[in-house]
Amino acid sequence: MTLRRLFTALLLSTAAFSCHGHTDLNERTEVREFIDEMVQQHAFSRGELEKLFREVELRPDIIAAITRPAESKPWHAYRPIFLTDERIRGGVAFWQEHEAILAEAQQRYGVAPQYIVAILGVETRYGRFRGRHRIMDALATLAFDYEPRGAFFRSELQHYLLMTREESIEPLSLTGSYAGAMGTPQFIPSSFRAYAVDFDRDGRRDLFGSVHDIIGSVANYFKTHGWINGATIAVPAKVSGETYRPLLDAGLKPHINAGELAGYGVTPRWGITATAPVALLELEGESSPEHWITFNNFYVITRYNRSPLYAMAVHQLSEEIRKARESRNALARHDAAE
DSSP, X not given: OOHHHHHHHHHHHHHHHHHHTTSOGGGSHHHHHHHHHHHHHHOOOHHHHHHHHHHOOOOHHXXXXXXXXXXXSOHHHHHHHHSOXXXXXXXHHHHHHTHHHHHHHHHHXXXXXXXXXXXXXXXXXXTTOOOOEEHHHHHHXXXXXXXXXXXXXXXXXXXXXXXXXXXXXXXTSOEEOTTSOBTTTTBXXXXXXXXXXXXXXSSSOOTTTOHHHHHHHHHHHHHHTTOOTTOOOEEEEEXXXXXXXXXXHTOSSOOEXXXXXXXXXXXXSSOOOXXXXXXXXXXXXXXXXXXXXXXXXXXXXXXXXXXHHHHHHHHHHHHHHHHHHHHHHHHHHHHHHO
């Protein structure tokens, strides 16, 4: 093929893909089948759904974004994205501003403030960056044009339509991430329906504008998934030999008592309870692997996002925020005493 013909073919294929984003989705068999299901199983109006899908745009940039997530980076490149001075200072400021709400959430759900704050810091920088994609466009694109996880996103699209009906929200009005996550805590629709709470008791669950609901919903998510108040998250470890490797293959759900780790050549860098259920994690450091003994609460963080890199970033950011806040408060007490 000549260079001119190749260029022409690329232009035509790009144009076809771009135009596809603006076609009436009701013409597609899988969309009609989805509408049939929503009508039959959930009593939606066929006419209203057809009208809605005429307004939906399939977005090639959504497909591009989901194929290159940050979690594909090695740990030594992933960590600096989230462990920044700006994010730590922002976490301290958020905690200071919403201290009473965080304390109320801790009392009700048993989740310490630093973990809630760290989640919000990693997800959206405390609500500053919540995503610019229309949720309806993102979910429809992934449901019907992203075969590797099409079934999952069709389920999320179903949850989204149910959610917007339950909460009296216009489906085309919400924006969020390329994966359909929304609000300051970036809940996907199924998580919103299952775990979002009306923490300010105003009759609605608002993860965009209500700090009460945002904080309470993250705390409720953790508690529902088995968070243990005050428990250890992760401890760095030393390994020797190769006998520890089967522990890495066993996954992040705690599956062995800490007292058994020595038999696998694993030594915690400080003391831990021998009967505590744990798992072993290996992360790609810049010059050598990092090894961590992880506990139940680390596993709970992976229920929010399955990536161990994400969970470790949340854990380490929470510690940095807590230490920075303690230093700030100690300095304030010192200044007040003078």
